Amino acid sequence: MPMTMTQKILAAHAGLDHVTAGQMIEAKLDLVLGNDITAPVAIKEFEKAGFDKVFSTEKIALVLDHSTPCKDIKSAQLCAIVRDFANQHNIQNFFDVGTVGIEHALIPEHGLAIAGDAIIGADSHTCTYGALGAFSTGIGSTDMAAGMATGTAWFKVPAAIKVVLTGKKQVYVSGKDIILHLIGLIGVDGALYQSLEFTGEGVSALSMDDRFTISNMAIECGAKNGIFPVDEKTMAYLKGRTDREVRVYTPDVDAEYVRTITINLDTLRPTVSLPHLPSNTRTIDQAKGMPLNQVVIGSCTNGRMQDLREAAAILNGRKVAKNIRCIVIPATQEIYLQAMEEGLVKIFIESGCAFSTPTCGPCLGGHMGVLADNEWAISTTNRNFVGRMGPTTSMIILSNPAVAAASAVAGCVADPADLT
Amino acid sequence: MARVYKYQDNVDTDVIIPARYLNEPDPAALARHCMEDIDQGFAAAVQPGDIIVAGFNFGCGSSREHAPVAIKACGVKCVIAKSFARIFYRNAINVGFPIMECMEAAEDIEAGDSIDVDFASGVITNNTKHKTYQAEAFPEFVNQIIAAGGLLNSLKNRA
Incomplete structure (x- = not known):
């Protein structure tokens, strides 16, 4: 059975040769992410369930980015919960005021998301790392708690929409216009429960920042993830950011897609x-x-x-x-x-x-x-x-x-x- | 005799529980602001056992688990929708809050109808209109999580 790029990453992380759309799997995770709004809830659930140990001190990232520097007393209390947990469990990738940045820009910058990874984050825009050829998706706090305890998550293997980019974008057009245009075409639930897999000759001219913006908003049409092929630009971005092995997956040529959407960048206007x-x-x-x-x-x-x-x-x-x-x-x-x-x-x-x-x-x-x-x-x-x-x-x-x-x-x- | 609150498509988690209340960890406090930006009177009027019925893509947007937690803390018995956004769907299952996906019921049920639901069979009964509807069945894997009382309980049972 042919597989999409997303399906190949999920199969590898589930220890399976093949997966098909609709199949329920349990996948090993390369990173579990949370922020100052979602992590406190996850920590409470983690402790309430009686877990006392995280699966890895390196593969969890806690990023205090939403209400920081703290806007009020209640926000400060939430940050304190995360800070205490990070200290107690020796979380290596804990980012507090002074080092913190917005999580989905910060995580790739620090090489914590790389091609071939499977990542969950208790933030809906975790799908951003698809730009690097990773499978990454947003989940809630209880999934984050389970991920911190076990290093795994359950998934329903998604079917995919193929998005073919042709041509070259014009001046004042950016990745944002491509993704807004796509969401306008298919609607806010147009890719519900599905992957967006970007491809076509138009991809190579897109900068990594364009790709991050596009993958970031995959959730805004309901998608589970939005993923780009790995090319020279991806490898150049990853260089020097990680010592880990980059795993490059490509979709099978006869992979099945529920639909194909073509966007001509030559004629795309600021949107x-x-x-x-x-x-x-x-x-x-x-x-x-x-x-x-x-x-x-x-x-x-x-x-x-x-x-x-x-x-x-x-x-x-x-x-x-x-x-x-x-x-x-x-x-x-x-x-x-x-x-x-x-x-x-x-x-x-x-x-x-x-x-x-x-x-x-x-x-x-x-x-x-x-x-x-x-x-x-x-x-x-x-x-x-x-x-x-x-x-x-x-x-x-x-x-x-x-x-x-x-x-x-x-x-x-x-x-x-x-x-x- | 559950009362029905009916909403349209794309009810997002920002209107279910606005971000200005996300610094509040207490479910009861979240409940006081539930649906505030789409239906200001909801939190004061809702009674335990009431039901929310909505269109497509219920719970879209932010991954905040505070959304199903707030609805659950209001005493709402379940949400029936034409479809759910995927993160809300996961979150509801993980926190043990019942949701039912049923196109016909979500279309047909009106505010004020008297509704009974049977989660085991997925049968929704409209006493006012003397009709029944069949909701989508959950995958077996999901049923196991629900039966255990949520994701973390199911993990502990397995350990």
């Missing part, structure tokens, strides 16, 4: 998602002129170097419009430092942006940029659900970093190509 679903997509020309109060550039979706460079290129020598609050958040300390060295932080501050330490903050309406009633934001984050960034009357438009930056300058939703 935005209007309230209140990521699938509510428009091309930029259909949205420009919409009024705004706030712009957010950052998150596990779009807080990487390429994202900051694209935003800075627009903001360089320009000013944020008077009625706009523009908040820029690098995803990790390494990205923060690099942005300083490249002079990007100066550009952001001189243009009138707030520049923050890494945090998930405003993406989930936690802190560092919560909206008021009836306010509109354009944001490079991943969800524009009702109440996601503030009260239920607030509105979020999702976009790529160049569109967000151009909108900050224009004071309304804007096409970067129109800036003078």
Whole structure:
């Protein structure tokens, strides 16, 4: 029986020669991940169930990224629970304020997710590591607790959708536009319980940061994971980040897919998602002129170097419009430092942006940029659900970093190509 | 006589329990804000044994287990939907909260209908409309987790 790339990784981790879609398996895990919102619940369940030992001190990552630096007393108490657990169990990959970054940028940066891995994380955007040719998926706190105790997780082997990328993307188009366009095509449950497997000649021209953004939002169309083939760019990214053996899996040529979707990058336009679903997509020309109060550039979706460079290129020598609050958040300390060295932080501050330490903050309406009633934001984050960034009357438009930056300058939703 | 709360497609975990309450570890406190951003009166009105009926992709979005925990802590007996987002589906099973996937029931049942559910057989009875519906069966593996009272109990039983 032929297998998809995802199926091959799952089979290898279940100790099986073959798996087929729908089969229930138990897979060994290379990494179990949690954050300051989900890990405290997992730790409580772990202890309540009577477990006293983790399966590995190296293969668990605890990342305090959501409410940090702590926004209030309750958040501080949750972080303290994770900190104590990390100390007690000698968790090697524990990231606290000072070293912490947004988990899905931080984990690949530290070489903790590599090609061929099977990873679960108690955060829905754990699917990000598919960009590296890994199987990774979001789960809840109880699965995380079980993973920390046993190093395994149960899975229903997914069928797959093949996404063929052709052509080459144009200026001001990024990975974000590719994934928003795809979600617009198939809907927020268009890949429910399935894998997205990206392929085609268009893949090779995509940077790793583009691929991270695309895999990151696989969950927004319901997918279990979104995976890319491993190529020279993947290997170049992994070089120097890990001593572990990289395992490269390729789908069988006759692997079965439930459907094939082709996206022509030559004609893809900058794309935005209007309230209140990521699938509510428009091309930029259909949205420009919409009024705004706030712009957010950052998150596990779009807080990487390429994202900051694209935003800075627009903001360089320009000013944020008077009625706009523009908040820029690098995803990790390494990205923060690099942005300083490249002079990007100066550009952001001189243009009138707030520049923050890494945090998930405003993406989930936690802190560092919560909206008021009836306010509109354009944001490079991943969800524009009702109440996601503030009260239920607030509105979020999702976009790529160049569109967000151009909108900050224009004071309304804007096409970067129109800036003078 | 369970009361029915009916919702549309794509009820996401941000409206089930908004992130501003995720710094709260106590299930009873989460319950006080359950469904707040989609149905402000829900938490005050819901009674133990009531049922939520919804469309496609219930529980999409964030992986927060706080979502099924909050619904369960309200005393809701089960959620019947046309489909569930996969992380919510796992989480509900793992925390021992009953969910039923049934297209016909989710389409047909209206707010105010009197509903009985039988988890063992998957049969949903609509007393108001004098109809029965058959929910999708769980895979055997999942039934074992449910029978053990959740994932961690099933792991402990095995050890």
